[in-house]
Amino acid sequence: MSNLSSPRLIETPTAITQIGRLERVTLGERVHAELRELLMSGELAPGQRMSLRSIAETLGVSIMPVREAVARLVSDQSLEVLPNRAVRVPLMSRARFCELTAVRLAVEGFAAEEAARNRSDADLMAMQRFERAFLDQARSPDPQADQAVRANKELHFAVYRATGLPTLVGIIEGLWLKIGPVLNFDLKISPDRLRTGGAAEQHRRLVAAVEARDGASARKALTDDVKGAASFIESTGRLLN
Amino acid sequence: MSNLSSPRLIETPTAITQIGRLERVTLGERVHAELRELLMSGELAPGQRMSLRSIAETLGVSIMPVREAVARLVSDQSLEVLPNRAVRVPLMSRARFCELTAVRLAVEGFAAEEAARNRSDADLMAMQRFERAFLDQARSPDPQADQAVRANKELHFAVYRATGLPTLVGIIEGLWLKIGPVLNFDLKISPDRLRTGGAAEQHRRLVAAVEARDGASARKALTDDVKGAASFIESTGRLLN
DNA sequence: ACAATCTAACTGTGATCACAGATCGCGGCA
DNA sequence: TGCCGCGATCTGTGATCACAGTTAGATTGT
Structure with a gap:
């Protein structure tokens, strides 16, 4: 922690600084990626129902990250939430x-x-x-x-x-x-x-x-x-x- | 509430049934639409910073619907959250x-x-x-x-x-x-x-x-x-x- | 008077609580 | 024996609390 001059951004370019962009990876992001992979690879069949809490328990996180990820998938119609409040992968006409x-x-x-x-x-x-x-x-x-x-x-x-x-x-x-x-x-x-x-x-x-x-x-x-x-x-x- | 036969869906076709699909409109949806309109119409300048809590207070809702809407906009890069945890409309190179x-x-x-x-x-x-x-x-x-x-x-x-x-x-x-x-x-x-x-x-x-x-x-x-x-x-x- | 430091407020994120509505199964009446 | 009706449970949604990290203001030391 050498602070010869301004303490801001004057660190020596050691390995730790060269890791570079450790991109912002929130839990919600991880869950989103996980569900996306399952959908794209056909792991989840059309009509398959799921619940926020069951996903959360399966992935070992609270429901907060799950509801964020699911909300994103619902918003672009990759998932849908029925009037019954049931989340499922949409059927295809x-x-x-x-x-x-x-x-x-x-x-x-x-x-x-x-x-x-x-x-x-x-x-x-x-x-x-x-x-x-x-x-x-x-x-x-x-x-x-x-x-x-x-x-x-x-x-x-x-x-x-x-x-x-x-x-x-x-x-x-x-x-x-x-x-x-x-x-x-x-x-x-x-x-x-x-x-x-x-x-x-x-x-x-x-x-x-x-x-x-x-x-x-x-x-x-x-x-x-x-x-x-x-x-x-x-x-x-x-x-x- | 006449229940002569099955109580399910056997209601007289009055006005109330003809309203039809009142589509699922969550608060998060409303906030999302609001922010989307502001972005598309250029109401929000590139670089403009905003906070979840200020948006929530402005729109008169809690931060829960706001964070859902913002998360959706961030996910498709219509907004961005800096490493400093500041949400802003992205600058354009x-x-x-x-x-x-x-x-x-x-x-x-x-x-x-x-x-x-x-x-x-x-x-x-x-x-x-x-x-x-x-x-x-x-x-x-x-x-x-x-x-x-x-x-x-x-x-x-x-x-x-x-x-x-x-x-x-x-x-x-x-x-x-x-x-x-x-x-x-x-x-x-x-x-x-x-x-x-x-x-x-x-x-x-x-x-x-x-x-x-x-x-x-x-x-x-x-x-x-x-x-x-x-x-x-x-x-x-x-x-x- | 100036600058460095420290504290207090504010940030997004995650967890937990609360609630209205829907679903399903068990108990009771015919 | 069969069917209706009610309650326990589970659903997504919203609110509130908690927390680590940043920022900016104020205060103090020189």
Whole structure:
């Protein structure tokens, strides 16, 4: 604590100062991240009910951080609170699914195009790594659905992050948060889609287009991927209305 | 309270039952809407500091609903909480402004295109009404900045709502929430932009294109409008970095 | 008179209490 | 034996208390 001159911000640049930004991580933030992961990975099925107090007990915190996290998820409609005061992950009507898919095609298609233009070499290598991980599961005789879901998500977001537009990535995260329960929960139920579905092929085209900095082809590959997943979900007949 | 048969939902269809859905409106929701309106209309300048307790006292509620609303706004970066535990509306760097503008061009451009294709006659009439209101202020010798801001917002969102994609409208609201303080606060400071800027002309082109169901022209008019406002803001030199 | 230090007030965050409303199951009447 | 009605319990929401950390004002020492 040398205080030769002004005591403010004149500390020696030791290790402790170089840790840098220890970002503000509140308990509510942690709970929010936890629930978000569960939703995006399809761990929570549509219609699944939950209570603030049970979540709090499960995570070992008081209900205060939980209600903050849930309030945030409710506000962007990733969760919903019924008139009965019951919190659940929303059911998906066919109309809402189509709407979300339309928005995804526009937004994520734009992101793919932009990623092909702005990608760095590091971005490309990350995509290739996750594409390989997904392929391993798709070709495996005993595919692990959750591993495939994870690799698929990482691949897509590696592309989206390559745009250099974090705001856009945040928007897409919001979309995945809403559609994740339907998309990935069904994938876990019927893992044979990994082989039959053309996801692996679209991923290959996507990464190749990004590597060649071909925006139009990247958009086409990604929208084909999204459309393929969407038509599979619609064919399951699990959507309402 | 006649209970001839089952007491559940067998009430006579009087006025009280026809009020219908009184949607769940919590206090936190009200506070959130209030703060959102202040941000989007530029009532709160970038850098403006605020405290939960002062907001609570101003609005006449306890701090519980306020902290919920503020937490939601912080989570999508419409507000920020400094390491000092001070809540403020974020400052805008030039880089972040350019990023937000790029995303706006893509997302709102798509929305304009879609609106031109899907608009109803009622949608069109709403747009025309708000275009007229904006024009009245732009041509007025004594333009009211807040009225112009309001008309501009209503016109844009009349277009976005015409897409029939409420998810997309929500995304754009999020973008306006972040960029509103800069955009509209500067507009209020220098209201002569109403006359010099070409906003009125772009609005005319936009509404005409939507009326003609010309998607490409609608996108062009809207992106020109956004670009015009952006270049004006950049010219003020009020952005950081 | 000036500056350094210390204290008191204020900050967001987490925990606990309080409450209206809804749900479900058990007891009692027919 | 079957069904209605009431109460215990659980729900989210709001208020209040508690606390660590920061800030700014005032006071004191030089």
